[in-house]
Amino acid sequence: MVTSVSISQAAPAMTRNTRMNPDLKREREHATFNVEKVTNMVDGGKAATDRRRFLEQVISRDPTGIFSNEDNHYLHRTERHVRAIAKHVRLIEICRKLGIGKECGGEVTESKDWLPILDAVADDLPTALHWVMFLPNIKSLCDDEQQATWLPLCRDWRVIGCYAQTELGHGSNVRALETTATFVPESKGGQKGGSFIIDSPSMTAAKFWPGTLGKTGNHAMVIARLIDGDGVDRGIHNFIVPLRSMEDHSLLPGVKTGDIGPKIGYNNMDNGFAYFDKVEIPRRNMAMRFAVVDENGKYSKKHVSDAASKVAYITMMQVRSMIVKGSSKALAMATTIAIRYSAVRKQGYKEDGKTEVQVLDYKQQQHRIFPLLAASYCFFFSGRKLWDHLKVIESKLINKKPVTKLQVADIHATSSALKSFNTMVAADGIEECRKACGGHGFLSSSGLPEIMCSYLQSPTVEGDNHMLPQQVVKVLLKLVQAVQNEDGVEDYKPCDSYALVPSLKVILAGQQEKCTAINSDDMGDLPTLLLAFRHRAAMLLVKVAKQLNDDVTGGKSMQDAWNDALIAMAKASKGYSLYLLLQNFMEGILEEQRNQLFGMGEAKVLSDLARLFALYWMEKDLGDFIQDGFLSPKQASWVAPGVLKYLDLIRPNAVALVDAYDISDFRLKSVLGRYDGNVYPHILKAAYKDPLNAADIGPAYDPELKRLITGGVGVYNGTASRL
Numbered sequence: 001m002v003t004s005v006s007i008s009q010a011a012p013a014m015t016r017n018t019r020m021n022p023d024l025k026r027e028r029e030h031a032t033f034n035v036e037k038v039t040n041m042v043d044g045g046k047a048a049t050d051r052r053r054f055l056e057q058v059i060s061r062d063p064t065g066i067f068s069n070e071d072n073h074y075l076h077r078t079e080r081h082v083r084a085i086a087k088h089v090r091l092i093e094i095c096r097k098l099g100i101g102k103e104c105g106g107e108v109t110e111s112k113d114w115l116p117i118l119d120a121v122a123d124d125l126p127t128a129l130h131w132v133m134f135l136p137n138i139k140s141l142c143d144d145e146q147q148a149t150w151l152p153l154c155r156d157w158r159v160i161g162c163y164a165q166t167e168l169g170h171g172s173n174v175r176a177l178e179t180t181a182t183f184v185p186e187s188k189g190g191q192k193g194g195s196f197i198i199d200s201p202s203m204t205a206a207k208f209w210p211g212t213l214g215k216t217g218n219h220a221m222v223i224a225r226l227i228d229g230d231g232v233d234r235g236i237h238n239f240i241v242p243l244r245s246m247e248d249h250s251l252l253p254g255v256k257t258g259d260i261g262p263k264i265g266y267n268n269m270d271n272g273f274a275y276f277d278k279v280e281i282p283r284r285n286m287a288m289r290f291a292v293v294d295e296n297g298k299y300s301k302k303h304v305s306d307a308a309s310k311v312a313y314i315t316m317m318q319v320r321s322m323i324v325k326g327s328s329k330a331l332a333m334a335t336t337i338a339i340r341y342s343a344v345r346k347q348g349y350k351e352d353g354k355t356e357v358q359v360l361d362y363k364q365q366q367h368r369i370f371p372l373l374a375a376s377y378c379f380f381f382s383g384r385k386l387w388d389h390l391k392v393i394e395s396k397l398i399n400k401k402p403v404t405k406l407q408v409a410d411i412h413a414t415s416s417a418l419k420s421f422n423t424m425v426a427a428d429g430i431e432e433c434r435k436a437c438g439g440h441g442f443l444s445s446s447g448l449p450e451i452m453c454s455y456l457q458s459p460t461v462e463g464d465n466h467m468l469p470q471q472v473v474k475v476l477l478k479l480v481q482a483v484q485n486e487d488g489v490e491d492y493k494p495c496d497s498y499a500l501v502p503s504l505k506v507i508l509a510g511q512q513e514k515c516t517a518i519n520s521d522d523m524g525d526l527p528t529l530l531l532a533f534r535h536r537a538a539m540l541l542v543k544v545a546k547q548l549n550d551d552v553t554g555g556k557s558m559q560d561a562w563n564d565a566l567i568a569m570a571k572a573s574k575g576y577s578l579y580l581l582l583q584n585f586m587e588g589i590l591e592e593q594r595n596q597l598f599g600m601g602e603a604k605v606l607s608d609l610a611r612l613f614a615l616y617w618m619e620k621d622l623g624d625f626i627q628d629g630f631l632s633p634k635q636a637s638w639v640a641p642g643v644l645k646y647l648d649l650i651r652p653n654a655v656a657l658v659d660a661y662d663i664s665d666f667r668l669k670s671v672l673g674r675y676d677g678n679v680y681p682h683i684l685k686a687a688y689k690d691p692l693n694a695a696d697i698g699p700a701y702d703p704e705l706k707r708l709i710t711g712g713v714g715v716y717n718g719t720a721s722r723l
Contacts, residue, residue: 024655024677032605034598067090080268084123087123095108126211126212137287166210179276180224181239182227183195185229185295191283198279207272208260222238232299240287255277265452310393321386323422324415333673337433345358363644368432372432378613381588404494410496411495417468419465427458430455447671470566479492499579500576503538512628529618533579533614539624540575
């Protein structure tokens with residue numbers, strides 16, 4: 001029976017009955033913009049904010065108490081895993097009770113309420129790969145008949161799936177995967193209509209790392225080499241492989257799976273390994289939207305529309321866009337904790353020798369945290385635009401409107417560049433926030449270690465951050481060639497990369513672009529800054545093209561030349577990312593103003609964040625902007641003072657800006673980042689909760705410590721003997 005989840009429309013997440021820290025109260029009173037309007041912007045409108053708050057209250061006030069995270073730090077990972085599964089089960093009960101997913105034929109993970117209520121749980125669920133990877137693969141790669149079979153089972157949670165690609169010996173090198181799927185016809189002992197035998201031919205062929213694989217999933221989308229009825233290796237294809245009984249969850253014959261063991265973080269998730277010892281599956285368990293093996297083992301590519309193949313690609317790319325959006329959320333949580341705590345924490349005295357100084361008033365602290373706050377908002381706008389862009393392309397394809405391969409390649413370059421850069425900044429930034437909280441940041445109860453350790457997977461999953469720049473540059477080099485040859489440039493007009501064309505034309509013509517700033521104030525002009533980042537991105541791209549051309553002309557093989565250019569490619573991808581991020585930040589603010597969702601106060605503070613973001617990254621990479629004369633030495637000298645200027649301008653709004661993310665204490669799970677600022681009582685409360693403090697005499701006293709203190713083990717008697 002489902003416990004009642006009825007609840008009145010929730011009040012704002014920041015409403016608190018406890019007494020607020022006076023420093024935080026004063027910070028909020030000094031804000032120069034409407035916090036609620038920015039909250040509405042982040043959520044996608046006032047109605048979305050109200051709905052999110054309602055869903056958060058449903059979870060936090062659930063009468064079962066299963067969603068409580070108060071004891072998380074004191075639980076063994078097995079206990080946390082079991083509890084996380086219980087949270088998922090209760091979450092689905094609640095979704096059914098509230099009718100979430102009804103508008104999607106019952107598929108809760110497609111509902112607009114799914115991500116908000118998932119965020120409200122504020123814990124990692126071991127089932128995540130089911131909706132993140134398994135379902136998108138079925139929708140993208142399975143034909144209509146297969147989808148009609150599998151999707152209802154997924155909707156009803158009878159099938160819980162994962163995505164098994166990575167192997168013990170190979171990860172992103174998909175072509176080198178060893179797992180095989182060998183066709184066996186019915187005439188030679190196969191099932192009716194034929195079978196595939198899934199096999200792990202070596203130790204290194206074991207699937208290793210897939211989330212949800214270890215103990216949770218009962219099916220896997222296995223990536224394997226297809227061996228057809230003629231014994232021909234047809235390369236990598238997808239196969240739905242049952243892992244466990246749908247009746248009692250026991251492993252099926254020939255399947256061996258388990259958890260890979262404790263990780264740095266994300267330990268609710270049962271990342272798993274799997275060996276397949278000649279596991280037989282029906283022929284139709286091969287994903288057959290784009291290729292088919294018939295009952296006789298004959299392999300053929302299907303003649304599907306170009307649009308269908310593009311839709312499949314776009315659907316999978318949406319996973320990467322979710323990671324880009326997630327980088328904003330992760331930084332939002334970390335900066336919320338660091339900024340609130342820095343406003344509460346005091347260190348040193350003012351000139352009167354009596355008044356303690358808020359840590360947030362120290363310029364060094366601001367320089368560590370405020371650019372990360374700016375990045376969190378910047379990443380929000382880019383994540384939103386990327387997601388919307390992918391949805392627009394998907395809609396065009398479904399409605400048979402023209403979308404070129406060039407556009408699909410371009411959005412791939414955009415998503416790859418942003419995924420690589422954003423996750424790097426977020427991962428490093430969360431750790432910087434932890435260190436900015438001093439010793440207390442090292443406490444698990446600060447919330448920062450868990451945010452950091454759980455996030456650290458992001459630079460690796462869905463394309464390693466040091467590999468993706470190659471894919472970015474591979475696409476963009478074609479634009480460089482088009483501009484250089486004056487051939488096909490107009491085809492890029494619908495693409496993100498088309499914005500680089502003006503700078504590419506100037507550079508490739510041997511001319512020189514110059515920064516237009518004539519004084520230090522001009523250096524804070526957003527269009528001026530955007531031009532600088534556009535020029536830098538184009539210049540670095542041309543350098544890669546020239547290096548490759550010179551090396552190949554000089555006798556190097558293309559493979560060696562490409563390898564030698566990898567470092568330059570990483571710089572070019574970073575430069576392109578920063579240009580896109582600043583452009584999307586600026587356009588996002590203008591869009592909100594045009595839609596009249598907020599006024600001048602909100603636009604001003606967000607624009608100041610955009611200026612800080614640009615100047616901060618310009619100062620970090622100043623050599624890129626001056627090496628070809630784009631910035632003069634005089635202009636370059638204005639950058640560092642500009643950073644200080646915008647630190648000062650953001651300081652009065654810092655607390656309000658993190659408040660605008662509206663992250664409840666229930667979700668934040670931090671004694672340092674509490675909305676009321678009463679950090680010290682809650683630090684002690686968290687300490688007392690540790691099971692090690694259950695008794696006054698520690699559990700190690702008798703017999704171990706007792707032997708040392710009273711048993712004489714450590715007494716020195718001046719003699720030695722053999723043990």
